[in-house]
Amino acid sequence: MKKLLSVAGAALLTALAAVFALGQPAQAATGFSVSNGRLYDANGVEFVMRGVNHAHTWYPQQTSSFANIKALGANTVRVVLSSGDRWTKNSAADVANVISLCKGNRMICVLEVHDTTGYGEDGAATTLAKATDYWLSIADVLKGQERYVIVNIGNEPFGNQGYSAWTTDTSNAIKRLRAAGLTHTIMVDAPNWGQDWSFTMRDNAGTVFAADPQRNTVFSIHMYGVFDTAAEISDYLGRFRTAGLPIVVGEFGFNHSDGNPDEDAIMAYAQANGIGYLGWSWSGNGGGVEYLDMTTSFNPAQLTSWGQRIFNGANGIAATSREASVYASTTPTASPTVSPTVSPTTRPTPPPPTTPPPSGGCTATYTVANSWQGGFQGEVKVTAGAAAITGWTVRWTYANGQSVTQAWNASVSNSGSAYTARNVDYNGRLGAGASTTFGFIGSWQGTNSTPAVTCTAS
Helix, strand or coil, rough: CCCCCCCCCCCCCCCCCCCCCCCCCCCCCCCCEECCEECCCCCCCEECEEEEEECCCCCCCCCCCCHHHHHCCEEEEEEECCCCCCCCCCHHHHHHHHHHHHHHCCCCEEEEEEECCCCCCCCCCCCCCHHHHHHHHHHHHHHCCCCCCCEEECCCCCCCHHHHHHHHHHHHHHHHHCCCCCCCEEECCCCCCCCCCCCHHHHHHHHHHHHHHCCEEEEEECCCCCCCCHHHHHHHHHHHHHCCCCCEEEEEEEECCCCCCCHHHHHHHHHHHHCCCEEEECCCCCCCHHHHCCCEECCCEEHHHHHHHHHHCCCCHHHCCCCCCCCCCCCCCCCCCCCCCCCCCCCCCCCCCCCCCCCCCEEEEEEEEEECCCEEEEEEEEEECCCCCCCEEEEEEECCEEEEEEEEEEEEEECEEEEEECCCCCCCCCCCEEEEEEEEEEECCCCCCCCCCEEECC
């Protein structure tokens, strides 16, 4: 889930103080490298990211998403991971499986730690130093994958407070990764919830780049409400181009609660100037930004208007994406079907079996999408039967004292341990065989067993 705060009155700061001579001498690269503000793959071929973000850490069971994202033309997927400081930690085995899924589907993996989001303003967020600890703890599965993996140290590492520490903290994180022997291209996010309205990243990017002994760092700006005009977009990205500093749009959307980003200008400028972009996000959004889902319930056959725009629109992924040349001599392989190895306490609880719904009816499946000590995230998928329905009601009863504290995409009420969820106005009508999902945050102690659910159509 994203939290991006509206920003008003950001003053126009001074331009970059100097243009840095940041080219690298030609050398045999083992993985991605940066030269003169451009990203090159291990074959020395320029690579421009065209892809999307996928919320893997909250939906680890959605492994088919990698193949589905590739099938729509993407050459890159930015994968949400957790260091365990805020959400359930993605194990080394899980990350290895994610890399295999990327490689099996001939995409580049940008791996990011999400727990840093909004540090300094969001009390639950953790530091870049903690994110670096995580990368070092899984270094063994990262090493040897430099041709296919880019390490994005931490998502949106500062909110709108304390961001003056961004330059020092980011530089120190890069130095630690290099000292530990990680030679991958490193991606760093901007502060201010990723939007850099203070121009902290813009004006200090040269210092951070120089802190990397390999000069192999890419900068990532997230474009939401702060970037609502073409002039703001071209000015920000253009300053990096002028300075010879590599920049990508690591997240953006077609709308947001903090304003209306100009997605057309973002995509057009990126295409005209060889700048990568990664849209937010494939599916599974909550917290009021569900409209940023590109697919309905992770179904690639049900693209939303945003999904249609980014994949199939002008300057979109289908028209502009080019596969990384490191895959040119490889034979496509089916994505692995094995589930990542995770501990019993973190493995998503499988949904109970369901029978086909009667004509005009519906079924529901209940899944624990993520779990942590004392809390969990649940998801219920509602599917219409052989005939269209105009509304639905899902019921379940908890056996172990669990409770729901927050819900989205449904109106949820309870009487003791018995819960009832009803559709909201925009997702009650389902065509024959169509599905929708709703989600919630819950609490548990001791046991979090999966309840049986029933669905009644209207």
